[in-house]
Amino acid sequence: MKKSKIEWTEQTWNPSVGCSKVSAGCQNCYAEAMARRLKAMGTKGYENGFEFTAMPERLEQPLNIKRPTKFFVNSMSDLFHEEMPFAYLDAIFDIIERTPHHTYQILTKRERIMAEYFKDKILPKNVWLGVTVENSKTKYRIDYLRNINATIRFLSIEPLLDDIGSLDLEDIHWVIVGGESGVKARPMQSDWAINIKDQCKQQEVAFFFKQWGIWGADGVKRKKKDNGRSLNGKIYDEYPELIEEYFE
Numbered sequence: 335m336k337k338s339k340i341e342w343t344e345q346t347w348n349p350s351v352g353c354s355k356v357s358a359g360c361q362n363c364y365a366e367a368m369a370r371r372l373k374a375m376g377t378k379g380y381e382n383g384f385e386f387t388a389m390p391e392r393l394e395q396p397l398n399i400k401r402p403t404k405f406f407v408n409s410m411s412d413l414f415h416e417e418m419p420f421a422y423l424d425a426i427f428d429i430i431e432r433t434p435h436h437t438y439q440i441l442t443k444r445e446r447i448m449a450e451y452f453k454d455k456i457l458p459k460n461v462w463l464g465v466t467v468e469n470s471k472t473k474y475r476i477d478y479l480r481n482i483n484a485t486i487r488f489l490s491i492e493p494l495l496d497d498i499g500s501l502d503l504e505d506i507h508w509v510i511v512g513g514e515s516g517v518k519a520r521p522m523q524s525d526w527a528i529n530i531k532d533q534c535k536q537q538e539v540a541f542f543f544k545q546w547g548i549w550g551a552d553g554v555k556r557k558k559k560d561n562g563r564s565l566n567g568k569i570y571d572e573y574p575e576l577i578e579e580y581f582e
């Protein structure tokens with residue numbers, strides 16, 4: 335397992351790797367590029383490149399970590415991929431239940447499979463469950479998430495690809511927004527992000543602005559780190575636990 339560079343988590347846990355593209359947000363998938371690179375380097379676990387592969391030998395990794403840790407589950411895949419057997423999902427959730435001192439952040443673009451899997455199940459309390467909403471066309475995923483009884487329900491609006499318009503954030507606890515990275519990144523406009531930030535404030539939902547990516551607020555392409563993380567001159571680093579402080 336690895337420490338993560340993702341701003342809103344601590345470590346990644348990938349009990350499966352590999353995936354396939356389902357919507358516009360997948361176009362420049364970071365995991366795909368990374369998996370191909372790791373395969374070329376002969377890295378263990380990436381023999382199949384970006385093909386979906388269950389990794390049962392990684393299942394027990396969280397059991398060996400005593401310090402309470404926030405894990406992003408499957409940074410290199412989608413936990414609810416079409417080829418993921420429900421029996422293997424059961425084994426993953428068994429580990430999650432047996433490690434209540436950890437927090438597991440799970441994010442999917444496969445809202446229907448997620449809903450089907452949780453239909454008759456009670457989610458462990460240490461799961462934060464999210465869907466990606468990269469544009470106005472994928473807002474429908476929020477309704478699937480809203481109906482699942484997770485402790486924290488969150489949206490990853492990254493890469494933000496268009497003006498998403500109005501958002502119904504009822505029963506949503508946290509929203510993350512970010513622009514795209516990489517040479518083929520598509521630009522994000524600041525008014526699209528500000529619109530979401532304003533709706534989070536109105537609807538009392540924690541808001542986290544992750545990054546601009548490779549296109550800056552001024553519409554100029556430069557190094558990601560030079561574009562920073564400020565939106566309209568302010569850093570937004572809210573987490574769902576902090577929501578009461580944020581709205582004082």
Ligand code: SF4
Nearest residue numbers: 353354355360363411
């Ligand atoms: S769902 Fe995620 S991991 Fe899978 S192809 Fe799309 S962006 Fe990549």
